[in-house]
Amino acid sequence: MALRLLSATFVTVPKLQISKKRDGFTEARVSSSPSISSISRKTGSIKCQALGESSVDGVVNQGIYGPWTVDSSDVREVILYRSGLVTAAASFVVAASAAFLPENSLPSNVINENLDLLYTLGAGGLGLSLFLIHIYVTEIKRTLQALWALGVVGSLATYTSLAQPTGENLIQYVIDNPTAVWFIGPLFAALTGLVFKEGLCYGKLEAGILTFIIPTVLLGHLTGIMDNGVKLTLLASWMALFVIFASRKFTQPIKDDIGDKSVFMFNALAEEEKMALIEKLEQQKLKNLK
Structure with missing residues (x-):
């Protein structure tokens, strides 16, 4: 895909899951191990959803910015x-x-x-x-x-x-x-x-x-x-x-026409949210290198 070149900057970062909720809530999760740390911003109530909970096939796909699933x-x-x-x-x-x-x-x-x-x-x-x-x-x-x-x-x-x-x-x-x-x-x-x-x-x-x-x-x-x-x-x-x-x-599998959903989730965030997540990823990366 054309934007794969952009991924070179982030190929070594930990897994990131970003979800955009209809009520304006944005959630991101970063993990380098089975444990997961979360960063949350909200304009309404906080909602947490386990990765794959809404998946129609139970498959977790690994994207540039983290894992994602196919929902209905x-x-x-x-x-x-x-x-x-x-x-x-x-x-x-x-x-x-x-x-x-x-x-x-x-x-x-x-x-x-x-x-x-x-x-x-x-x-x-x-x-x-x-x-x-x-x-x-x-x-x-x-x-x-x-x-x-x-x-x-x-x-x-x-x-x-x-x-x-x-x-x-x-x-x-x-x-x-x-x-x-x-x-x-x-x-x-x-x-x-x-x-x-x-x-x-x-x-x-x-x-x-x-x-x-x-x-x-x-x-x-x-x-x-x-x-x-x-x-x-x-x-x-x-x-x-x-x-x-x-x-x-x-x-073709359904996921082919979706592409890398993590990219679209990341792009849907506001610029300040993107920067906050990137900063968090960099901190996690440095922590993992120690």
Whole structure:
């Protein structure tokens, strides 16, 4: 993962468990032996919870900043994240399949009549996944979300101002007017960023290939330097790889999509709390060296 470099500073520190409670309470535990010492700050009542008490599988994972467990809210978020990807993939594949069906056939007509709905469902699924995606560097996550939002606004503006007045759906308008790729492109840039992250983190070949196919198809259509045969070949590859990518997400352990939860817990703390915990860790480290 990209932020693993940051871990070099703390690889030798004792175990740290940090939990962020809904009532504003923050708790951290540092341990270098079976005994545990605690540092607590509170804005309400003090609550203590044993490590692994809320774990759904009873497994304690060791993170950069200490041990962590998978709870029911983590499972729910991961399932929603993967469901968003499935929705995006399914919507795209159904919509794109119209390019390979005989014109004026019943399946083709049904799909063409519902292209705007399919596009909306796909964009919504992608947005859900980007909202729930776990990326250590918050700025990268916010950038992907901003690209998605920009693409949604551009798509809506293109549909209402350009496509609808001519009696076309959004996708058909973009096909007929390649320059419209500029307006919807940010949404697909966000999708490219998501599959790149998946390919980088988990070494997934289909995600790595999609990282190149998605922008290639869009840029090829925008510039006009790619003939229809090549575009259809790449489009078919995109469809197949997207199905594989979305399907394989459900073969991964839940904890894979969570990442190192201890990093997110640490990042959720206020700066003064981070400093206090780091200071405590350093003191514990020095104590252990004596």
